[in-house]
Amino acid sequence: MSKALLEVERRVLRLLHGHKTRTRLPEIHAHFLRHGLDQLNQVLAHFVSVCGSLHKMAYANRIFCLTHNPNIIFFNSMIKGYSLCGPFEQSLHLFSLLRSRGIRPDEYTFAPLLKACSGICDCKLGQCVHAEVIRIGFERFGSIRIGIVELYVSCERMEDARMVFDEMSYRDVVVWNLMIRGFCKMGDVDMGLCLFRKMSERSVVSWNSMISCLAKSGWDREALELFCEMRDQGFELDEVTVVIVLPVCARLGAVEVGQWIHSYSGSRGLLRDAISVGNSLVDFYCKCGNLEVARSLFNEMPCKNVVSWNAMISGLALNGEGEVGVKLFEEMINKGMSPNDATFVGVLACCAHAGLVEKGRELFASMSEKHQIQPKLEHYGCMVDLLGRSGLVREAHGLIRNMPMKPNAALWGALLGACRTHGDVEVAELSVKELINIEPWNSGNYVLLSNIYADEGRWDEVAMVRVLMKEKCVKKAPGQSVIE
Secondary structure, eight states: OOHHHHHHHHHHHHHHTSTTHHHHHHHHHHHHHHTTOTTOHHHHHHHHHHHHHTTOHHHHHHHHHTOSSOOHHHHHHHHHHHHHHSOTHHHHHHHHHHHHTTOOOOTTTHHHHHHHHHHTTOHHHHHHHHHHHHHHTOTTOHHHHHHHHHHHHHTTOHHHHHHHHHHOSSOOHHHHHHHHHHHHHTTOHHHHHHHHHHOSSOOHHHHHHHHHHHHHTTOHHHHHHHHHHHHHTTOOOOHHHHHHHHHHHHHHTOHHHHHHHHHHHHHTTHHHHOHHHHHHHHHHHHHTTOHHHHHHHHHHOSSOOHHHHHHHHHHHHHTTOHHHHHHHHHHHHHTTOOOOHHHHHHHHHHHHHHTOHHHHHHHHHHHHHHSOOOOOHHHHHHHHHHHHHTTOHHHHHHHHHTOSSOOOHHHHHHHHHHHHHHTOHHHHHHHHHHHHHHOTTOHHHHHHHHHHHHHTTOHHHHHHHHHHHHHTTOOOOOOOOOOO
């Protein structure tokens, strides 16, 4: 290659890895076409790698199809690109094409190929790739072993993952994190925590993963204790840490810890730079009943998304400020923000708490008519709650009966609560019978039906319920009390 072409190649590579690449891909492509570099595998491989990082694999594929003799470096770049942004099946198709052309894969081929298998959770295909790795003798490479562990973790084959993990002479923090997440995902939180304790070196990602696993498994106290341990060991919180821990603080009522996180986020610029941190703090203060601080934070946010508005509207509903929540929803619409289904759960809850029946009906109708959002079970639940609280039990019953989806126990339970409050025995009886059909094992439903009949003096029906419980082997749960 001449000096002039070498200089053009260097210039193309500099352009490809510059900060304006996203908007200049066609320009860079034209540049190396003009200088006859369109069949140079090294340049093409770099171009494809950048396309993959920008999720522009359709563009990369057009270039690949026009290349006469792609080599292993070019194939690897294509396989990796599809393994990052999909469709994952394309990585496997390219591997088959590579083999059909007699090109020998190298150590850089298999890690992205295994990642693609993980992406589609195809364990059988992944095992075939694993077998090929062993046949060629590439299992000693760390990145490939990590890929094999990730494959088995993704496919929930933790015994296989553990076998590969135990055979690794060197385990970096990435593979430890994979194993911990895998065991926690399978519900074995104890094993996940045991592995976490065995780690000689941890990253912020390790702490975040373990705290998140504990929180998702309902181990809130342990999650908060681990967070405090992380903080005491001098690890810096990132955006993910804050978003994971604040809901835990809200559920446990750990206001002081949440306030410390607020102060920390402000001092480290997280509150300014990460919109999710502001959203989480608004949600935290709303759930702790401090609407004043929540509203102040919300108003001061430099940028708001739909999650920000949802958090504030739902928070107002939670704290009995329904009318204020509806006004905030209207302000959101006036500012041109498009609501989503979670927005309507919040604003309909506002209507329910404020007794705004007509407004609730109007908003419920607008979901499909104005915003092209089809109501889900949660929205019907809000409407049943709204109508039930206002004594419109028959209308709520009609709404449930005419739903396009099957009502669940929560909906019938909400209707039953309204019936008992407003004394509608007929609809209450229908509600309990539906609950018994949905939850035949729940003794509480039979007791409710028995109580309804007893209140009406219908003793034959009370006896019939007891016979029914006996036939279905349902026993009344004993009463319990607790002092914490």
